[in-house]
Amino acid sequence: MTAPGAPVLRLGALGFDRGAHLLVRRTLDGLRPGEELAVAGGDPALAVHLRAWCRTNGHGMREAGPGEPDGVRARIVRGRADLDRRTGAVRAGGPGPGGVVAHPPPAWGLAARGALVEAGGPPGPFDLTDRDHVWADVAPALYARAAASQWDPARAVDWDAPFVLPDEVERAVVQVMTYLVENEQAALVVPARLLARVHPHFREVLQLLAVQAADEARHMEVFTRRALLRGGEMGTSSAGGRESLHTLLTEPDFSLAAFLLSVLGEGSFLSLLEFLEHHAPDPVTRRVTALARRDEARHVAFGVAHLHHRSTVDPALRGRLRAAVERRHDALQDTAGLNQDVFDSLVVLAAGEWTPEAIARGHDAVAGLRAAMDEGRQRRLVHLGFPADEAAELSALHTRNFM
Structure with a gap:
């Protein structure tokens, strides 16, 4: 017998070969899982077709027995709400x-x-399929902020702003820009490599990594354009600098890569970009470093948020983070560290003039930059749960090449 109050769908002579399933599906849409629908109709094959359709779409079905009223041929029990009504998906x-x-x-x-x-x-070719291995609760908000903060290099920077620099100062700017481009290229490759491995179900993380890569591509453009703005040639790329960046490219673990790149490397670069904005000898250099610093702050925020999230569910993570720092330090201990040309260029930019007193001030300013980088790294490490003494020790092991 049909349950009292169960709705009755009357198909008349309409069979499944002429679209009866559309009416069945539409009626079931209004029912909750477990509720019944009685189906009446005159098509001879109705019960056969209805049974096959219900089996495919995840619904229960029973043919009418004796005593069913009003020409009812079958009774359907609505299936689970999370199953497709057509395919059982x-x-x-x-x-x-x-x-x-x-x-x-x-x-x-x-x-x-x-x-x-x-x-x-x-199946998808994605190996990062664990939520806690890639997620941060702030990812949706950070992506929304990043999407709203995109800027056009052609419009955001006044490339025709008038300025004249001494040749030595211009060469210092070009050398620093060359160094920045090299580091930003590494900062693009790392999220791009991770992006291809993350399950698309975590779409906010994909979106954030994609915007991060786009940010770095834009930084590469503006730093290159500033380097060549006065018709000069690019500066020096040191073997030690490239070796330092290579260790970032070869880290396969998502969290460790985020830690080394975003928390330690790009975290240090926030201080460097602030330094360059403050000591920029021309308006174009000041503008491009300020714009890049805003973007990099979001990258650091995601890295810190992700690692904070993962450390709450994986207490052993901090041990692996420490091991990653130590492993990278050991791999780079025989390299020269920061390109001497880059160091000298930073001193020149901070000095502002060619006097012994000014050069001394510039040298002290670069020493202050290194101290600011160290302080920032320690602060972020403490936020991730490292004791202050261990944070100081790990910060001191960070690459001398800054990134």
């Missing part, structure tokens, strides 16, 4: 950040979060 979490699941199946592949994923598709 499972819904891939919820569309918003609150709908992120901890371990999205590889078979979800490129399906949008919240979509109904039909079975049988190819």
